[in-house]
Each structure stands twice: as C-alpha cells, then as structure tokens.
Amino acid sequence: MLLSVKDLCVKYVTFEGIVHAVNGVSFDIPERGTLGLVGESGAGKTTTALSLMRLIPVPPGIVERGKISFEGRDLDALSGEEMKKIRGNRISMIFQDPMTSLNPVLTVGLQIAETIAAHQNMSEREAMKKAREMLEKVQIPAARYKEYPHEFSGGMRQRVGIAMALACNPRMIIADEPTTALDVTIQAQVIELMRDLRDEFSTAMMLITHDLGVVGEVCDRVAVMYAGEIVEEGSLEQIFEHARHPYTNGLFRCIPDIDEDNSRIQPISGLMPDPCDLPAGCCFHPRCPECMEICRTRKPAPFTENGQMVRCCLYTRGGAGQ
Amino acid sequence: MLRYIFKRIVFLVPVLLGVSILIFVIIHLAPGDPAETLLGPSATAQDLAELREQLGLDKSLVLQYFTFLTNTLKGDFGRSIRTNNSVLEELLDRFEPSLMLAIFSMTLAVAAGIPLGVLAALRQNTWVDTLCNFVALLGFSLPGFWLGLMLMLLFSIMVPILPSSGYGEWKQLIMPTVVLATNTTAVIARMTRSSMLEVVRQDYVRTAKAKGLNGRLILLRHIMSNVLIPVVTVVGLHFGHMLGGVVITETVFSIPGVGRLIIDAIRFQDYPVVQGGILFFAFCLSLVNLGVDLIYALLDPRIKAQYRAG
Structure with missing residues (x-):
C-alpha cells in the first residue's frame, strides 16, 4: 500500500472550545489508486489532507493520534528535514483557490522551478528549463514563465498549481477541491487535465471534493466524510450504485436527475453538527431519516462487506459500538 | 516604466505651482511687516517706505507673486531679507x-x-x-x-x-x-x-x-x-x-x-x-x-x- 492512514484524530483548540475536526479516520491508497474524499464543508477533509503533509498549524491544531505510513515509512517518526524532502517531492498538494495559493510577487516560472531546485540536484538554469517543460505539460506556452500570477486567468493559475505539484514526479498528489473556485466550463478542462497527467505520471491521487460528478470522472474509490469521520467507503461502483449509508444516499438525492420527471432536489434537512459539540451516538442521527433509538446512544462500528465499509447502526444492529 | 517616470515628473509642475501660490498667499496674509521687523521700532515712516520699495513690498500681491514666480523659474530664489545672502545658497548650505x-x-x-x-x-x-x-x-x-x-x-x-x-x-x-x-x-x-x-x-x-x-x-x-x-x-x-x-x-x-x-x-x-x-x-x-x-x-x-x- 502506498499510503495507509490509521485512526487519525485531529483537533483544534480555539476560544470557542475544542474543535474535533477529524475523529478516527482510516483509509488506504494503493499505487496509482485514486481516492475521492467527499463531504460537506467542515467535514474535516482539508484537515485530513493537511495532516498527511504534516502541515496542520500547531497551535491551534493538535494531531492527537493516528498512524500515517507512506511508502512503508511512518511519517510521524520523520524529522522536520526528512519531511521537507517528502513534501512537494514524494507527496505534493494542489490547493483550492488558485487566486491566493500562488505568491503574487514571484513569476510562475520561479515558483515551479524552486520546487524542482529544492528536491533535485539541479542548477537554477536547469530547474527553470524543467519548469518551462512543465508549463507546456499543463498547456501553458512555456514563453509565459516570466509572467506573474495576476497575468493568468483562474483556470490557468490552477494549471500552474498542477505543474508545480507534478514537477518532481511525486508518488501521490493530494488535490484539495482543485476546481471549486473555478468556472464550470473551466472545471471540466482542469479535471480532464489532472486525469490525463495522473495517468501519464502514474501517480496516486487523493481528490477532495464535494462534487460527486467530479468523483465519478476521476476516482476509483470513494470515501464519504461526515463530521470528521468516514461514514462510508467503497469502490466507485459500490458507492454510486449501492450506497448504504443514509448520508451517502442523501448526498446523491441532492443532485438533480434529468431522467426523472419529478426531478426536484431533495436536500438533507438540518445542518452539520457543531464540531465543538458533537452529538452522542452516531454523528448523523439528528439529520438521519432512518434514525432509530439505538443511534442516539451507540456509536456505530464499521461494518465491511465485499470491501465496502459503512458506519451505520442499520447494518450493525447487533454489533458492539466503540 | 520610463514613460511613467516622465509623466510623474511632468505632474510635479502643477503640484509645485499650487504649493507656491499657497505659501505666497499664507505668508502675505499673516500679520506683520518685514520692514518693521528689520528696522526696529525707531524707524521713521520714510525709512520704512524706502525699504518696502527696495524689497518690492509696495507693489500689488499679484505683481509680487509673478515676480517671485519668474525669478524662481530662472533659478533665482531671491535674497534673504535678513542676511542678504542668496536663498538658494543658504538652503543648499x-x-x-x-x-x-x-x-x-x-x-x-x-x-x-x-x-x-x-x-x-x-x-x-x-x-x-x-x-x-x-x-x-x-x-x-x-x-x-x-x-x-x-x-x-x-x-x-x-x-x-x-x-x-x-x-x-x-x-x-x-x-x-x-x-x-x-x-x-x-x-x-x-x-x-x-x-x-x-x-x-x-x-x-x-x-x-x-x-x-x-x-x-x-x-x-x-x-x-x-x-x-x-x-x-x-x-x-x-x-x-x-x-x-x-x-x-x-x-x-x-x-x-x-x-x-x-x-x-x-x-x-x-x-x-x-x-x-x-x-x-x-x-x-x-x-x-x-x-x-x-x-x-x-x-x-x-x-x-x-x-x-x-
């Protein structure tokens, strides 16, 4: 397994209280595998991604427990220097907002080249040459390497971000809502580009999104996150065709279906629970249409069948809770 | 970039012109008479009038301003009333x-x-x-x-x-x-x-x-x-x-x-x-x-x- 995360728990200590952002998340990503991490805003997706890079700001963040192993190495055991050699080199990240994630006062060429120079034994000139090649790879004319981020459109900036992430040929890319900030027409282009380059560079990918359409395009496994937990995980087909968790089903009902006559969107009623004050029992029970008495008190244990994991008392009625 | 610098330097002209008018007006509106300050309380009316004429203070304000302006454009800031030194020299000093x-x-x-x-x-x-x-x-x-x-x-x-x-x-x-x-x-x-x-x-x-x-x-x-x-x-x-x-x-x-x-x-x-x-x-x-x-x-x-x- 390329990446294996076991029981990751992250919290933030704030004035309002302790925010339980990630509560016991476990998942694996094999070589060349693509996992889609789906969920509403505030479900803990970005926190999960940042903990993989060990970029959680401390304070206020605290990684309580959890084991992250990547290429057989335990990332928590690495020193800061060793971790730097992994960031941008073995695991790299594409961020959500291309308007703010590039440095406004540095040329895009330099911003790509410095990643290369940091990890590969290369002179500045060679790194710059490689950076120009990377720009061509993301369909930006290499001659524009001297330009600054403000001279590019949102979609192009995100492509610069992709070039930066791929520059050192990483084993894994974490893409944190890479298309959320873009126009719909540009989203498709960027997703297609990412998929093509992932195949060309044969990297694994973790795609964070709340857009199930994007997941269907790119991923082969899907994990659904809710209130800091993975409530369901399975192959693309399992999740799209045979979703088990009421929350996953609710997410799909939020997408209008043009084949059906009565194609009204059915939103999930209620709001995500306050991460400072999570409900007892199953976190989803206050919003769950199939909530039972037991859900209010017992935290459902994971139930796995044919590689599809679900955390819901509907399936573990007799099982022991955590 | 060079064009921008040039433009900015050209814009200096109206700024300095405005400043010169403001200073001129404020100074001359302030109460007091340099001739009196210079000659002291014992000066006669005739002495004062002569000095004012010598300094050009008897002319109208507009005329005084234009004299000041044309002299300044020629690089001549005039002479100090007090020390009679060239103003420019004194400033640079x-x-x-x-x-x-x-x-x-x-x-x-x-x-x-x-x-x-x-x-x-x-x-x-x-x-x-x-x-x-x-x-x-x-x-x-x-x-x-x-x-x-x-x-x-x-x-x-x-x-x-x-x-x-x-x-x-x-x-x-x-x-x-x-x-x-x-x-x-x-x-x-x-x-x-x-x-x-x-x-x-x-x-x-x-x-x-x-x-x-x-x-x-x-x-x-x-x-x-x-x-x-x-x-x-x-x-x-x-x-x-x-x-x-x-x-x-x-x-x-x-x-x-x-x-x-x-x-x-x-x-x-x-x-x-x-x-x-x-x-x-x-x-x-x-x-x-x-x-x-x-x-x-x-x-x-x-x-x-x-x-x-x-």
Whole structure:
C-alpha cells in the first residue's frame, strides 16, 4: 500500500472550545489508486489532507493520534528535514483557490522551478528549463514563465498549481477541491487535465471534493466524510450504485436527475453538527431519516462487506459500538 | 516604466505651482511687516517706505507673486531679507546636515525596525514578542527632546564620550541620529510585525511549505517580499518628514539644518527664505514619493502592470 492512514484524530483548540475536526479516520491508497474524499464543508477533509503533509498549524491544531505510513515509512517518526524532502517531492498538494495559493510577487516560472531546485540536484538554469517543460505539460506556452500570477486567468493559475505539484514526479498528489473556485466550463478542462497527467505520471491521487460528478470522472474509490469521520467507503461502483449509508444516499438525492420527471432536489434537512459539540451516538442521527433509538446512544462500528465499509447502526444492529 | 517616470515628473509642475501660490498667499496674509521687523521700532515712516520699495513690498500681491514666480523659474530664489545672502545658497548650505541626518536615521531605523518586527512576528505571543512590542511602544512614546537631553546628560556630561551639539564631525551626528531614528524604528517594527502576521497566514505561504522549501527561503523569498510593501510606505513618509528638517532634534543638538532655517525665517518674516524653503521642501517630498512608488513597482508586479497601463 502506498499510503495507509490509521485512526487519525485531529483537533483544534480555539476560544470557542475544542474543535474535533477529524475523529478516527482510516483509509488506504494503493499505487496509482485514486481516492475521492467527499463531504460537506467542515467535514474535516482539508484537515485530513493537511495532516498527511504534516502541515496542520500547531497551535491551534493538535494531531492527537493516528498512524500515517507512506511508502512503508511512518511519517510521524520523520524529522522536520526528512519531511521537507517528502513534501512537494514524494507527496505534493494542489490547493483550492488558485487566486491566493500562488505568491503574487514571484513569476510562475520561479515558483515551479524552486520546487524542482529544492528536491533535485539541479542548477537554477536547469530547474527553470524543467519548469518551462512543465508549463507546456499543463498547456501553458512555456514563453509565459516570466509572467506573474495576476497575468493568468483562474483556470490557468490552477494549471500552474498542477505543474508545480507534478514537477518532481511525486508518488501521490493530494488535490484539495482543485476546481471549486473555478468556472464550470473551466472545471471540466482542469479535471480532464489532472486525469490525463495522473495517468501519464502514474501517480496516486487523493481528490477532495464535494462534487460527486467530479468523483465519478476521476476516482476509483470513494470515501464519504461526515463530521470528521468516514461514514462510508467503497469502490466507485459500490458507492454510486449501492450506497448504504443514509448520508451517502442523501448526498446523491441532492443532485438533480434529468431522467426523472419529478426531478426536484431533495436536500438533507438540518445542518452539520457543531464540531465543538458533537452529538452522542452516531454523528448523523439528528439529520438521519432512518434514525432509530439505538443511534442516539451507540456509536456505530464499521461494518465491511465485499470491501465496502459503512458506519451505520442499520447494518450493525447487533454489533458492539466503540 | 520610463514613460511613467516622465509623466510623474511632468505632474510635479502643477503640484509645485499650487504649493507656491499657497505659501505666497499664507505668508502675505499673516500679520506683520518685514520692514518693521528689520528696522526696529525707531524707524521713521520714510525709512520704512524706502525699504518696502527696495524689497518690492509696495507693489500689488499679484505683481509680487509673478515676480517671485519668474525669478524662481530662472533659478533665482531671491535674497534673504535678513542676511542678504542668496536663498538658494543658504538652503543648499543648510540642506546637507538635514540630508545626512535623515539618511543615517533612516538607515538605522530600517536596520533595527525590520528585524525587530520580524522577530516579534516569528515568536508571536511569546516573551520575545512582548519585549519587542514593549521596546517599540517605548520608542514610539518617548518625546525626542527628552530623549535627546537624556542622551546628552549620559554621554556628554556623565560619561563624556560624545560631543553634545554642533555639526561637522561624525561623532556629533551619533546622538541626533539615534534620537531621530527611535520613533521611526518603533513605527517600522510595529508595521513589519503586523504585516508579517498577515502574510504568514496567506495561502501562498502554505503552498511554499507544501512544496518542501527551506524555512529560510520561504521567509526571505515568499514572506519578506510581501511584508515589505506596506513597510516601504512608512519609510517613505518618515523619510520625507525627516528631509524637511526636524526642528526639535536640530534645536536640541544645535544642528544648522533646513528646519531651523525655515523656522527662523518665519519668525523674521523673511519672505524669500520661507517661500524658497518650503518650495524646496515640497520638491524633495515629491521626489521621495516618486522614489517610493518606483520601489513599490519593483516589489509588486501588480502595481508595475498598472504603471505600464497608465
């Protein structure tokens, strides 16, 4: 397994209280595998991604427990220097907002080249040459390497971000809502580009999104996150065709279906629970249409069948809770 | 870029013209008569009238203004009523100490203020931060004349290693430089700290970390280049202020600078010196502003792009 995360728990200590952002998340990503991490805003997706890079700001963040192993190495055991050699080199990240994630006062060429120079034994000139090649790879004319981020459109900036992430040929890319900030027409282009380059560079990918359409395009496994937990995980087909968790089903009902006559969107009623004050029992029970008495008190244990994991008392009625 | 600079220099003309009219009007509206001041209470009406005619004060204001304007355009700022020296010579003579003091003080303030601010921001909410803030607050609140007198007491009287006043040798500049730099250092440190706290939270700093870059490279290349943009504004404003002469510091340390020249000229209603001095000051300030704007363009490509378009 390329990446294996076991029981990751992250919290933030704030004035309002302790925010339980990630509560016991476990998942694996094999070589060349693509996992889609789906969920509403505030479900803990970005926190999960940042903990993989060990970029959680401390304070206020605290990684309580959890084991992250990547290429057989335990990332928590690495020193800061060793971790730097992994960031941008073995695991790299594409961020959500291309308007703010590039440095406004540095040329895009330099911003790509410095990643290369940091990890590969290369002179500045060679790194710059490689950076120009990377720009061509993301369909930006290499001659524009001297330009600054403000001279590019949102979609192009995100492509610069992709070039930066791929520059050192990483084993894994974490893409944190890479298309959320873009126009719909540009989203498709960027997703297609990412998929093509992932195949060309044969990297694994973790795609964070709340857009199930994007997941269907790119991923082969899907994990659904809710209130800091993975409530369901399975192959693309399992999740799209045979979703088990009421929350996953609710997410799909939020997408209008043009084949059906009565194609009204059915939103999930209620709001995500306050991460400072999570409900007892199953976190989803206050919003769950199939909530039972037991859900209010017992935290459902994971139930796995044919590689599809679900955390819901509907399936573990007799099982022991955590 | 060159076109932009040229344009800015052309814009200086209306600015200076406006300033010249303002000064002229204000001076002549102020009560008092330089002829009376010059000749003293014993002067006869005839003496006064003769002197006024000699100085051109008997003509109408508009005519006086145009004489002043045409002479200035020819590079002739006139002669001091009080000393009869050429105003331009007197200004240039007095400008050197002010310029030296401004350059040294600003260098000291930048060299001390920026590291102080960076240190405070990097160690936010620790005792280092508290100490830096305390020092900055102290520097900001200490009045210059008091600090000057205390330094004199300490280094000229109790431990006599520095001369207390005057201008000419480098030793005489040390204390005034420190006094003048104190306040600016504090402002620069506070500005750097807050700007830095803002910048380190930006997404692009996280991106830089995610790329696995060295901490030093992130600080110098990614953070400082953005931190300095607002700091340059403060440096420019304070430098312009320093160039105009800092009357209190100059007075405390008996430095013959522009500030004291203009104050004395105002007291004696020495019209030509006041007019020339303030016009010269306005010119210097405009040049400093232009310099600041050019440094902006150097630091921030977005601003440079606007200049190109404009």
